[in-house]
Amino acid sequence: MPIIMWLFIVPFIASFAILALPSKVKPFIKLFAFLLSLIPLIILMINHFQLKDMSINYPWIPSFSIGFFLKIDFLSLIFLYLTALIIPMSILAVNRKELAHTPLFFSLILMIQGLLLGFFMARDLVVFTIFWEAMLLPLYFIINIWGSGNRQQAALKFLVYMIAGSVLMLAAILFLYFTAEGSNGSGTFNLDTLQHIAATAPNAQWVFLIFLLAFAVKTPLFPFHAWLPDAYCHAPTSGTILLSAILSKAGIYGFFRISLELYPQLLKEWSPALLTLAIIGVFYGGLAAWMQNDFKRLIAYSSFSHVNFILAGLFVWQEPAQAGAILQSINHAITITALFLVAGWLESRVQTTSMNQISGLAKYMPKLCWLTLFFVTVSIALPGTNNFVGELMILFGLFGQNPWVAATLGLSIIFSVIYMLRFMQCTYFGVPSSFQSKWIDIGAKELLISTPLVFMILWIGIYPGPFLDAINQIISLAHGEPS
């Protein structure tokens, strides 16, 4: 079997293997799940140099001319690495003692991994759509079964929003299918073929709009974010990480994949409107984060703000800005994983997410405090960290097009400083609240877990060269095409 197929199928095998484990090994199940989730990363690393342009195309449903067509290009590769890295982190974020039905939980996470890997490689629009929607189901169950508070409602809201956003995608891909039939004589869902005909087809703007709507809900772009606060807050920590770090990237990947390949011209034309929405989103997220008294909600809104920052970079039709947007997707995934990880550790210790009830924790949990502070400074894009590079590139690109807009967007960084430092101020500094015995500072285990994240942050922050090389190739490919 080709490597690419292994890459896709291993998480599913792992997912069933976890369910089938005998009860004797239950204590080690987290370790097992973690090791199994590392396999895709290992496959990616071992075959790193052969992966580019690798593809498989099996006839899956020939009656509909649907092929199981997976292909890896640079854009996929970046998101594949991201998935392979973040999923193990999210497994490590699980506090196993709090969970009932643990095997099912890990099995679902591994299933998400497989679906995401498939999604990032899919080149057939039906396969793309199937993975796009199927990845929601495991997340729905994770929120629904293991969430907190009003979790059922949050999960239902999440899934119904997602389905509402992407339900018309089915009509859009059928439309493309018949467009291809009209111009080539045979219908196809193959992106390689559609690339040449989609943009010139009649009603292209409607089809593009449907795709944009789906991606906008999932990412989410302002004002399609109504599902976000509840879902982020009521999900268990690892679920929140999956939502913020990976699911939003699926949306961003969708934006890149469909708009750069099928409709570059339309994206260029609609750039002002989309850019406006994204910038409103950045500020809305920032202001909302400022107003929160719940640190999980605060981080959720900061994530929303940052994701819209990425989209702003994408919607500027400028090479550096789009390169920055791709880089920033990696950065955001790493940073938000780190933030939710430390927030989860904090939550499991103080048993609350309200910032009103806690203060001055630095005295009792110094290590957690300094680790959080490090990730917070990363989030506010201090020079030397990865976010600085990405945001600078986006602003740089935007500046070339419209300095005033760039200056406005630049202000948002001040917002992020304000709300993030307010979070630090409220929880860790200030007058210490009375100590409780269950507050134990993080130990070597937690520090070890956060090491890869710190490493990635500093690597991209100090030496982003290798990443930028890969990204520039994607961008120049997209821009080099006659459009």
Added chain:
Amino acid sequence: MKLTLQLSDLFAISPLLILLISALVLLLIESFVSHQAKKYSAWLSLAAIIFAMFAAITAPASENILLTSWLEFDPLARFFTVLFLSIGFVSVCLASSFFEHFDAPTHGEYYFLLLSALSGLLLIGSSADFLTLFLGIETLSVSLYILCGYMKNWRFSSEASLKYFLMSSLATAFLVYGIALIYGAAGTTKFSALLPAYQKINTLSTQTLFLSGAALVTLGLAFKAAIVPFHIWAPDVYDGAPTPVTAFMAVGTKIGAFAAFVRVFMQALHGFNPIWNEGIALLAYPTLIYANFVALRQSQLRRFFAYSGISHAGFLLIPLAADMSGGTTEAIPSLLFYLVVYSLATFGAFAVLAYLDKRSQGVVLFDLYGLFHRSPLQAGILTVCILTLAGIPPTAGFFAKLFIFKVAFQAGYHALVVVGLLTTIISAFYYLRIISVMFSEKSNEKEVYDYSIPAIFVGVASAAAIAAISIYPQPLLSLLLTIGK
């Protein structure tokens, strides 16, 4: 021309004969040794159905004019026969698990009626003449009137039975009247002669006669399929009937009605007049919209499945509307694919309901609270089936919808596609609410439920079949594409 029936001809119709004979045998056993009948009736019916299934697969097609003028022996007929027999098999399983919880004075009669209804379905699926079609529909309906009220001491059940009888006989009257008008205009009741006869009609009055007949036949069948605005009976009847009967109606009657549609309008009168297609499309809109909105408010699950069934009937109307002359060739396969997926998912769901069914009022949403913690297997089966009904990828329900929308696109019904997709948002909401309830912690009953083997078998088999179709739908698709040609 042979004018006597050979042995091979009898073999060709053996599925029907086997069902009828075993139904009569069941009745005899019931009359003479009724205490034995309670124990063995279900097994006997299962054996008969399996035997009939075997016969249906192996039987040669008859070419005897005595049979072919009444019955079709094409691959489609064989497919319908196998499908209906499977439905019968599942219905017997569900009924036997129902009788584990509820005691009726006799069990033998129940299976007699079920097998009779089944033979009616078989007749519909292979009918080649309006008369056989009508015979099939009536055999099915009359058996169902009694089955609906089978639990005599259930108040709602008797009400449902009477309601169904009154409304359904009215619809039957329309159907017969329609057939009569068509006969008056075309001079034949044979399906194969209908289209040529229609095309030969040259006076406006005769054409009007024919079209009125077609409209009345459509009305009669739409009633049986529970299509808005002819659906009023369905919620009450589904609600009041015993759960296995509801399951049989939700799947068997619905598929029977659509099989009749396929035989009359998609094959015999294929694309005879675009007005008919327009009319069907006009029925599809209200069916999709109304049923989905009303389903939002249901908490009694038999009633809920009535509305869910109506909304699926709306989807099934789409290929009917799209089946125009010179249009798509995939209308029948898409309809059949949807029917198969729908029946698997509905039966799977009813198998889980059979497990929870403890009162005559049936299962309400509240009974599902915490089902996942009580029985992960049941919750898993119900989840798979519900997701399939909602048509969420990667389940087979998604492919079924994709196929139907593709056909609609080909026929140019873009608005129907958009309305269909938008109503799936609403349906996603009410289907997912069921799943949410199952996974909640609150368990209102501590009682330990005992598994019923036949129901569990049905549930697991349905879920497994759905999984198989979801992962690799191609074999079923290519089979249906060859059948529907």
